[in-house]
Amino acid sequence: MKLHVSPDIFPPRGHEAKRLSIVDAAATVFCREGFAGANIDLIAAEAGVSRQTIYNHHGDKEKLFVTVVRDLTERCNAGIFATIATFPDRPGDLEADLIGFAVRLNQNCICNRDGKFLRKLIQTEGERYPELFAEWREQGPGRTWPAIAARFARLAYGGYLTIEDPDVAARQFLGLVNAELQTTFMLGGSPREDEVLQSATNGVRTFLRAFGKRRSASSEKQSALASA
Amino acid sequence: MKLHVSPDIFPPRGHEAKRLSIVDAAATVFCREGFAGANIDLIAAEAGVSRQTIYNHHGDKEKLFVTVVRDLTERCNAGIFATIATFPDRPGDLEADLIGFAVRLNQNCICNRDGKFLRKLIQTEGERYPELFAEWREQGPGRTWPAIAARFARLAYGGYLTIEDPDVAARQFLGLVNAELQTTFMLGGSPREDEVLQSATNGVRTFLRAFGKRRSASSEKQSALASA
């Protein structure tokens, strides 16, 4: 027994470190090569570990793959919910605040390493592991989209937006702020920071043209001109 | 020597049929299994052809793969341009006409067999064949997006829409009408017809809320001119 501190981190130190570096390396290689194309020796080399150690930790290639996906899903979800918590409930400058939110969502959840990898794995292996990715669907979009919708509903209730269906509005918001990044996403790349900002800015402006509160004809015209 | 007619179509008839069925089957299997996971015997079985015939026709696995991608790109592009030709230049009912266009684009180009396969192959193998997919990027989005943008510019010029940047508007149009289909696309599935219609309807309505002509005619002209 460990009468020291943090009982579950202390004893296996290099042990757990190796486990992590294996999962990490496996994510990289599975994404780059696909499940069938990935080979264990490559993962071992990438992790700086012998092949046998991988088998000791994870049993076989398929178990390792499942671990990788669950790991990524968990971390991505945590990131998304953390970002949703920064959604502007009482915006000072609605446009700027929504742009900020969109950029954070993209940079911290969709374009970062985990987001990119998870997206790629879902796209490439989704059909082969229906249960695993059904789980992702429920835990991912199934939970995050309604959460974002709820935030938009709150903005509408607070008089900042005119929205009929918050769920539709949330999906369209995401579609708009990512509209210019589709090709990059397709090829598995990461957009530059300024591309993310540009796409978010254009998307939010259009979103507000559609759903923003119309004060009067003149002030509406002002904001349209100001944003151009 | 063939002194008959059409010297290069006549002699191989079942020959060319086999070539096509091989490319077809290969597309199916490459999409389902990925390049590394696809095996030639499976493709041969799917095509109803012996393995040797595949090698006779296409040389090796990689050449076959390249043929498949070029083939799909070509057919998809043709479909997209054919659909763009049906873009409503002088709409009677703008909303209904744009919804119709969006549905046609989805059903005939994005959700059909070729579109689904090409998307999947780009997502899964795009990083492995940079030149091949750079070519796709130029021939695909690089040509179709501006073509759609030009149509929107024409609608704006005709007084049907208020648009500052037609390229941005075109990308946002696509983002909006596909906003509700993202998850399905991710997993490689095909949305049902009613889902396509629903997404298109919601998307076009939001698009028109943002860019549709407002009642006051004078202010529109101003902003359109100011941003041009």
Added chain:
DNA sequence: ACAAATTTAGACACTCTTGTCTAAATCGTC
């Protein structure tokens, strides 16, 4: 420094896949 646990390198059997080769069967045309 000691003892237990973990990691390592390498060899190994096994399976799967690619691409070639050959001789027989089939097809399309005259």
Added chain:
DNA sequence: GACGATTTAGACAAGAGTGTCTAAATTTGT
């Protein structure tokens, strides 16, 4: 029916990858 071209089934060698095993080396806790 006969001829040339194409397709077929099957065997084959060569290579690559998975997962197991072992004995030696290393790390870790006491």
